[in-house]
Amino acid sequence: MDDAAHMTPDEFRRCGYALVDRIARYMEEIERYPVLSQVRPGSVRERLPRAAPEHGEPFADVLRDVDEIIVPGLTHWQSPSFFAYFPANASGPAILGDLLSSGLGVQGMLWATSPACTELETHVLDWLVDLLGLPGRFLSTAAGGGVIQDSASSSTLTALIAARERATAGAVNERGVVYGAAPRLIAYTSRHAHSSVEKAMKIAGMGSGNLRLVDADAGYAMRADALESAIAADRAAGATPVMVSATLGTTSSGAVDPLRAIGELCRREGVWLHVDAAHAGSATICPEHRALIDGVEHADSYTFNPHKWLLTNFDCNCFWVADRAALIDALSVLPEFLRNRATESGEVIDYRDWHVPLGRRFRALKLWFVIRHYGAEGLRAHVRRSVELAGWFASRVEESGEFELAAPVSVGLVCFRHRAGDALNQTLMDRLNASGALYLTHTRLDDRLVLRLAVGAPATRREHVEAAWTRIVETARGLTGGTPAPA
């Protein structure tokens, strides 16, 4: 039997250079592609062979198919005219850090399985506590600590499980949920919070029916008084409040829940406070945006996504807890095959106890590369430019007679709509996205269709936001039969 045809280090070098060249060309040419992929369902698979190849193929053939089959089926998230959802930043240093992580191929489930993988992660997350203005209790040198997870959804699930075990003194983990017998375990979040909170309730076995969607104020932020009433009503009914998930920068409109009031309430009630700052959390690297986290010293856990706005390729979510013992107590298991002296000494962090999976990639490398390449000032400059461009766009909306703002402007996110109603806004968005010139997505606020413009791609400059505004206005005028206003 022949040996497997492993790529030799020399072949790897050659193919690797070719691939890096291909990625660099992609960066140079990104503006040429239609932002939203224009292919129809099934058209990518149609071009792939029915069966996997029996014989190995040259790398050049694979790269050719990337160009011919894969790239046309992409939506270009790094395009300077990508304004949909939230950004998912990539950057040179992050790509290289990810490549190095793959190249080293280590598995960091325990400290002992690669000490540098754990220690760099702990260290970089301590750096970020300072850089983002988060409370000292999140530091690994205090009682807390941070961990990198795959997504904010996973972090919120992890927080919920730790909160559930703290509220039940470990009873659910030990004996399972006894339907009907155990007190109902309740969590709270705003009506405008991310769907990941509901998903976490399902996965944690607490039931989406035990998630209270608390009413919001006119700016779509959670009402602390409504939260207080909901908790009181549940306690009166014999239920156990477990966790409040406050959002700093909702996905829908960028609304910021009143963290200080919610935090003080959670302290009084002994309820776990989780803070979901998935997108907006990047902004607090700038001192002028620290008002966002006013009251965060009351949080038991906090999550944000460098993979959205902080120039670090997906996946890279940061999660901190104020009391790591609560998290580890909830998630720790120790089968015989993982026993080792370092773990038993109690001197090391074993990150497998900090999240759902056992195995873990060396994701801290890309974050470390990013922070060292840009420095704090470079990261701040990126956030500031996005905020400034979103502000510029919001001003155009405010000045225009045809469009209006649909929510308070948030960091890097503008919610707006044409005054002519839902049908026009829908057609407008569909036309814009089909043009390939830019990509926007929508939300519903007060039962009205609202368009969202999220700025944050590293390549986005003033000219791209100006071009987007011009195209939005002209397309709308084409649809309403309106004529351009005199200059």
Ligand SMILES: *Cc1c(COP(=O)(O)O)cnc(C)c1O
């Ligand atoms: C994007 C987002 C999430 C989900 O992030 P993932 O990392 O994809 O799980 C959760 N909450 C908020 C507020 C978000 O904006």
